[in-house]
Amino acid sequence: MDAKVFEFFTALLERVSGISYTTGKEYLIESRLNELALTLGYKDLSDLYQAITKKGADLKLLNEIIDALTTNETYFFRDYHPFETLKTHILPELFKKRERERKITIWSAGCSTGQEPYSIAMLLLEHFSLYLQKYRVYILGTDISAKCLEKAKKGIYNQIEINRGLPINFLVRYFKQDGAHWCINDNVKKLVKFERVNLLEASKKIFEKFDLILCRYVLIYFSDEVKKKVLTELWKMLNPGGYLLLGATEIPALSFSDMEKKIIGKTVCYRKKD
Ligand SMILES: C[S@@+](CC[C@H](N)C(=O)[O-])C[C@H]1O[C@@H](n2cnc3c(N)ncnc32)[C@H](O)[C@@H]1O
Incomplete structure (x- = not known):
């Protein structure tokens, strides 16, 4: 070329x-x-x-x-251990912390075709169903790619996509087969809202703050300067006591005075001090 x-x-x-x-x-x-x-x-x-x-x-x-x-590589329960950490530590802590407001907000920033936010929704349905009855839990999935979001909103996956990372019991419980495809159930879908958001201008589009932000395998495609800019924005949009999860090998381009690095099991995460 x-x-x-x-x-x-x-x-x-x-x-x-x-x-x-x-x-x-x-x-x-x-x-x-x-x-x-x-x-x-x-x-x-x-x-x-x-x-x-x-x-x-x-x-x-x-x-x-x-x-x-854009590189849209993704799969259900990607890397697995962060979801285990969400289940055993982060979500229980957040539910406890938000006992008074009874509201939890979660953002999958750069969600590609939806596997990441849907994995969180299934995890919540599977292990936190009592909390779901008492709390308003809002999961937002955003991406810059309109094509990815169109697929995410449909929640229809082929066999190869299903074979990547989705435990069989989750397939049985949360999907319906339709010919060669699998459609995610409405009770999973209704926990997740998708929106097209460019991370370069996220704070102009999203006005709420989040208890948990996953921005995994997204910043790696940016220059150092853009990484710092986006990370600063994400950090501002995190509630005190909230958690930021990056991809397994990713190191934040910046650290903030209220940023606490935590290693839980195999998962490295960043907590915003209260
Ligand atoms: C490799 S995928 C990661 C998907 C998911 N987070 C995961 O870990 O499985 C990266 C996603 O980031 C999105 N992305 C890249 N630049 C973006 C931007 N400026 N704003 C929003 N999304 C962006 C891409 O469209 C792509 O879907």
Whole structure:
């Protein structure tokens, strides 16, 4: 791929989403955008590039480019141990802490096709059903990719997606089979609300604060500068006593005076001091 085409698309993507593709990833950009160009009826990627540089990209095209260039890898109960820690430590602590308000707010920031927020919803139904009767529990799943959110809202997964991480008893209890697909039950779905939110401008879109924020395997795609900016925003949106969970190998780009690192079992999490 021509260097100027690579630079054009990577600069565009970084400006709108914060995602930073370093040199060496040309093959990835090329194959993803070539496919998009053909789907949209262009001859090839350079044809798409010519059209955009001549006429600009409208919002729809921009969103298609974002959809094509985001990495949406996810699966149910990803890494497993954070969900075990949620079950044994974090959620019991939060329910106790919120005894008076009887409200818990959870945000899966960069939720891709919904497996992460639905895993939390199933965990709550499975182990905290009594609390669900007494508390208002609100799980928000957000992503920049409209295509991912469309799938997340439907809550329909194929066999390969189901085979990745979902314990069999959860499949039996929380899904209905429909031909080759599995549909998540309404009682799981109704705990989760999905919204399109770009993390670069999250505080302009989301006005509530959260007791638990999961932002796993999202910041790794950003430059250091964007990581710091987004982390600062996320931290502001966390309630005192709340927890932030990053991906297993991720280290926060910044630390704050009220940030307490906790290691619970295999899970590293960040608690906001009261
Ligand atoms: C690798 S997936 C991780 C999904 C899930 N958190 C997990 O750990 O399984 C990263 C997600 O972050 C989203 N993302 C990337 N940049 C974003 C941004 N600026 N705002 C919101 N979401 C973004 C991508 O669309 C993608 O779905």
